[in-house]
Amino acid sequence: MAVRTPDFDVIVIGAGISGMYQLHLLREAGLKVRVLEAGGDVGGTWYWNRYPGARLDSESYSYQYAFTKDLLGEWDWSEHFAAQPELEKYYRTVADRYDLRKDIRFDTRVTAMDFDEDTDDWTVTTGTGERLTAHVVITATGVLSAPIYPRIPGIERFGGEVRHTAQWPREDVTFEGKRVAVIGTGSTGVQVITEIAKTAGHLTVFQRTANWAVPLNNAPLSTEEMAEIRAGYPDMFDRLQKTFSGFLHDWDPRPTTDYDGAGLRDRFEAAYSGHGFSKWIGLPADIATDITANEKWSGFLADKIRERVDDPRTAELLIPDDHYFGTKRVPCESGYYESYNRDNVELVPVRENPIEEITETGIRTSQGELPFDMIVFATGFEAFTGALKRIDITGVGGRTLRKAWEDGPVTYLGVQVSGFPNLFIMGGPHGKGGHGNGPRCAERVLEWMAEFAEHIVTEDIRRVEATPEAEREWSEEVQRRASGGLLAQTKSIYFGDNLEDEDEDGDGGRPRKRVYLAYIGALSEYVERLRTLARTGYPGFRISK
Structure with a gap:
């Protein structure tokens, strides 16, 4: 041998x-x-995924390394849910600290x-x-x-700017005055669409299937809040190893059937206004296993979408009709639904108006060609x-x-x-x-x-x-x-x-x-x-x- x-x-x-x-x-x-x-x-994920709007949906302080005892005592998170630049800085700091x-x-x-x-x-x-x-x-x-790209004929022919959210350039990308197409409305799409909508000349969102998205409810962290969180690190890290998925939130063993109508509504409202995954993995556990329970929560979310989106037809297009809540990755959003109330944002449902090809100047659908200056693929991995x-x-x-x-x-x-x-x-x-x-x-x-x-x-x-x-x-x-x-x-x-x-x-x-x-x-x-x-x-x- x-x-x-x-x-x-x-x-x-x-x-x-x-x-x-x-x-x-x-x-x-x-x-x-x-x-x-x-x-x-x-940094891995936080090195590559630098698209506008990229941010955590786990609380920042729950996502950091537990072994970095000295850094835990020094590092202050600026928000409950940190954005990509702060996360990249954190992991670079860890690399420096431990050579x-x-x-x-x-x-x-x-x-x-x-x-x-x-x-x-x-x-x-x-x-x-x-x-x-x-x-x-x-x-x-x-x-x-x-990262994956969709199988669309002519994808290599487009003469404008082409971006994939997972291969975003380090230099600044501007959307001002540009006709932008975003293909994909999963977790990444929800984040990038919300940001592009703020400055694009016109944004067209191509949606294959709607996703259940819930509010992130992010907020800045004050010095006092950060000090309180830091004091609780030992107990927090211990608890995170005992929750079902390592999140601060865990399934509530009390089922939806324990609540009357008003009580369940109050329970849902409390979750909806909470941080991050309190409105997914923090919900009554039967929502993950029982169709009737799931439909109660899905109906609550559908009503919220209708309240937040001005155009009734657009609202209905944004309500999923092909899967139960939580059976796909649930995006956390910060004003995603309100993006569709802007005059410069248009939603194209691909099931009704399929994409046929990408041309040198835009995207041709079954209903005709739309011109674009930039195509952003939020098509995942x-x-x-x-x-x-x-x-x-x-x-x-x-x-x-x-x-x-x-x-x-x-x-x-x-x-x-x-x-x-x-x-x-x-x-x-x-x-x-x-x-x-x-x-x-x-x-x-x-x-x-x-x-x-x-x-x-x-x-x-x-x-x-x-x-x-x-x-x-x-x-x-x-x-x-x-x-x-x-x-x-x-x-x-x-x-x-x-x-x-x-x-x-x-x-x-x-x-x-x-x-x-x-x-x-x-x-x-x-x-x-x-x-x-x-x-x-x-x-x-x-x-x-």
Whole structure:
């Protein structure tokens, strides 16, 4: 058997929120680590997504690192829900404080990874052709980091400005006096539409399906409020590990049936005027599981939309008719519905007036061509799997990850795939990150991973590989748990069936198999399963010394 000393004990792919903390933990464990990052600096989501209106919908103070004890005592958040510039500044400050950049290679996109069955190491190839080796590779590429464009004929022909919210330029973009089209009304679309509407000469919003959006109710944080929040950090971080999804808000066990008509209305009004996800994950729990309960809340929200939008027809177009509340990602908004009351804003329902093609000067629909100076694609991401499938990852026997996942992802506990030894996934499919507060859902998993990586390196373990049986059992459990309830009745990023795969000839149009991509259990339950593995010798993994 060949013996070779790899360049690094561990290579981490991605210097976002998870990759930064993973680097810190691995260095603390004494391992030789290199992080490879496609962007020009740290921050991941908050480096790339700099479009107007980009901001948190988790409270800022709940979203920061818990390990940065000294910084927690110094950092003042300016708002309950911080905007992108403040978040980017925060993560850059963390990188400075802990000297993380010295072990990060920026502007370095990973294009391929190959497992060497003789040395049991990975060779990682970058976009420049450079090849680095590591015994363990940890991907921290993110759940929402592989942007997609819609399959519209002529998309490459447009002669004006083209923007994608996930690839926004660092320089200022102005909308003043311009005819702007925004395609997409998901979470990102709701944010960017609200901002563009304020200054555009004319804004046309192309909506495929309406989404249930709820008020963010953001507000500045005073010095006194920040001091009170800071004093409560120990209890807050402890509580965040115990809530269902790592948010400050948690499902209310008291069902809607416990309230009379006026009482339920008061309960809904209190939630509607509260911060962030108090009006989603802070609601009575039966809204997530019972159609009748869900329809009560949906009806309340529909009435709110009608109150806020002046034109009755536009209001009805903005009320979803194809999914229950909470079965798609719920956008939090700050004046989104009022944007449609402006004289310079127009809503085009794509189901009634389909887009046929993009021309050199605009967008042609079934009802004619509309001229534009700029097209903004708020069309989202290939969630959970996209960033990994865009890397040519080849494991044992020449099998690729794309092949392994051609009918949807299979994993063991969301952290490894059978046939790809010594490769671990943080924040990919079947993990908790897709249904919760990102940093809170990641930190205990990253700590578990750092301990496992240290064990692998210090104990001279050659291979760690999920067994096919463990992978099958976990993947089946993920699907089984997601098959009940309202979530399973909707096309969404959680099931991946909102996208199509390319045919063999590259023309597209092949429906994607409906497979649940996230994990629907509680955060504390998921973390405990990983901890149990560590306590009991990592069952479900085949470990070779």
